[in-house]
Amino acid sequence: MRSNGRVIAPPDDCLARNEWICGAYLSTRRHILLDAVVQHLQLTSVSVLIGLAVAVPLAVLARRWGWAAGPVLGVTTILYTIPSLAMFSLLLPLYGLSATLVVAGLVLYSLTLLVRNILAGLRAVPEETRQAARGMGYGPIRLLLTVELPLALPAAMAGLRIATVSAVSLVTVGAIVGFGGLGNLIYAGMNTYFKAQVLTASVLCVLIAVAADLLLLGVQWLITPWIRAARA
């Protein structure tokens, strides 16, 4: 609506009035939001899963050969110190403007958190427990799979929760290359001064992080029945 050359927003239109909280935004941009959430979840889960797949063998090797622990922890600390925007930028010549770039960056961060925690969990397995298992005739592989790794689970799961929550938050920085899930909406909303979009996308980000954390807490509860039994 136009009067005297000025655009006047209808009083009931929160989009036109550019309000922070806007129901009309949710209903009209449902598909955009859904697509962004799906991309956010895909980027996060793929990165954390790859990180986990690389971190477990690295931690086991670092535990087995003591001399490997120093370099592994040193390299991961250096990787973790590099700020996310710089990390994505350093990977640009390798992957170009792609989702792979964001995943690669996030894998490196998840890897760091996971290796540290899994290694701490493996190191905390009591020597007596290990000796008892050896005394019962357990070979090194069986010892690792049925005694050491299960006992390291609580520490590993703590690392997995931190890695996942961090990844959910870091995906937003991927907006710089156009693959940032909800970060894309925040970036676009910033350029167009679209308050409802920025707030909605930010809140959804936090909700995803909290939901993922609770989900992993539930998984931990399910896969460590012996801890429940000990508490009861």
Next chain:
Amino acid sequence: MNTLTATWHWLADPAHWTGDDGIGHRLLQHLVLTVVCLVVSCAVALPVALVLGHLGKGGALAVNISNAGRAVPTFAVLVLLLLTPVGRWGEGPTVVALVLFAVPPLLTNAYVGMREVDRSVVRAARGMGMTGRQLLLRVELPLALPMVLNGVRIAAVQLVATATIAALAGGGGLGRIITAGFNLASTPQVVAGAVLVAVFALIVEALFETAERLIPRRTRPSR
């Protein structure tokens, strides 16, 4: 190889080091932002954490605030601040966001450090007739110092990272070289900016690691 050479040429070009968009100015901005915000965050968080740790109160808050800080995306907070009245005040959003994200690790580490001080040492000091203030400043704080410094190191590294992301939301600092590189579609400039940021972050980390080694160890590692 080609990108590396191009990056090197970009960095070696004296024209890129001077002026308002030059490396020198951006580096100074980054340094000032990091140092000022670190001092402010320490002044806000450390007294609170030390007193709470001394009294043994508010532990759940001090520990959980770190987890909450991790779940909230830095970029989202920066943009939200930019769209509020704070955004009109130059580097306002950057400074507020930097302090917000530096406070949680400071609080958590200082609090945990205070609580991990051997209780028998605290009881002995009380038995010697030390007042609460003496106990805090002469016994608990020196013993908790390694943990407190660890928190300061984490906060400093976090500050460098947040100051970089601030460039996405129009803030100054080394991140601007990266975002400008993306806008110009110049991969060498993007990589050059990233290298500068990474080196800056690693130097900060190394400085604090050295500082942690230099302080006298009054306690044996607890584990």
